[in-house]
Amino acid sequence: MTAQLTTELAGPPPSPGIFDELSKREIRRAMLSGIAIPGYQVPFGSREMPVARGWGSGGLQATLSLVGEDSRLKVIDQGEDAGVNASNLRRLVAAHAGCTEETDTRSADIIQSRHRIPEQPLRDGQVLVLQVPGAEPLAGIVRDMDEQRRMHAEADYSKMWVRLYEDIVHNGLITEAAGYPVLVEGRYIMTPSPIPRWDVPKMNDSEAITVLSAGREKRIFAVPPHTRVVPLTFDDRPFEVERTPGAACRLCGSQDTYIVQEPGPDGTFSAWVCSDTDFCRRRRTGDAPAAPAAGGTAQGGTA
Incomplete structure (x- = not known):
């Protein structure tokens, strides 16, 4: 037994x-x-x-x-x-x-x-x-790991907000691209890996x-x-995604998915294609939902 x-x-x-x-x-x-x-x-x-x-x-x-x-x-x-x-x-x-x-x-x-x-x-x-x-989302702000842990424990994210504010002052917008910091369930600041905005x-x-x-x-x-995940923004600077007005996937014609530039035979980037190859393929066969998962519109990146 x-x-x-x-x-x-x-x-x-x-x-x-x-x-x-x-x-x-x-x-x-x-x-x-x-x-x-x-x-x-x-x-x-x-x-x-x-x-x-x-x-x-x-x-x-x-x-x-x-x-x-x-x-x-x-x-x-x-x-x-x-x-x-x-x-x-x-x-x-x-x-x-x-x-x-x-x-x-x-x-x-x-x-x-x-x-x-x-x-x-x-x-x-x-x-x-x-x-x-x-x-660690605070790695570029505070190098000391003990201080990083203290800031997370006390939800002391003032230096993160100052960094975002200085970014706006110097560049006119928040330049953080991949891994944009988010607030999870109103408590912890998190980096969502290097995904695009x-x-x-x-x-x-x-x-x-x-x-x-x-x-x-x-x-x-x-x-x-069903967790609340909110990107860090200011009231007068709303969160924006990547945008390329007029760009569309050359394969499925999509303007509401994340698209990247495709190199041509001469090495120049002139055409756009969907980054998500499975969704693009199903869009072409009519087997994809009319609206993708919540994102932005008219966006683009560079492969």
Whole structure:
């Protein structure tokens, strides 16, 4: 009886591969702590991965901790499923966990992403894992880590507001682009990974769980479903997304998705295409919603 109980408590036997079960449990516990306290950075013991830190090791560990044999995994790199980084990570996880590889955002259970949130509105039951190269939003303001922790503990973000104000004074606008700082549930300031401004509004009141994992800095933080995520702005300086008036995707004609410039045969950037290749493909076949997830309008970036 005792031996049977001990076996049940131990859980399934460890599977061979790149990540052991105890490490997965530790990361899942850190995720649960992050979900319980939205925006709070939870430390974890980041393991060595077959990718260098700074190239998605944190996101890879989070995904490996969540994925199972019955999971459907989608991995994108700047919105693209077929990118080298996305394809290699997807094959690596599928080979380790035995899960199904997926490119349709609607069918995926777990979506690991670098630099983008899909245009398809995420649903209840999905988990979005964002790779985070820099977890600390105060790093560019205060270098001392003890002072950073104090500021978070006391919600003392006055220096962040001063920095944004000085940016407006010097440049006429807030120049922060990727990783625009947000206030989560009125308490913690968080960096939403290097996603473009266009994707920031999608985090607010999302139906999916968002997990942000920084392997190099050994921090995990999360945004549970239906959480208030607000970009830092002033009353007289409303939040704006990237804009390129008149630009549209050359493939689907979209003007309400995030588009990037595409290099031509001569190396010049003249055409625009959707960053989210899956959504663009389904738009062309009439299999995408008329309105994408909440974002901006007439935007553009540079690939």
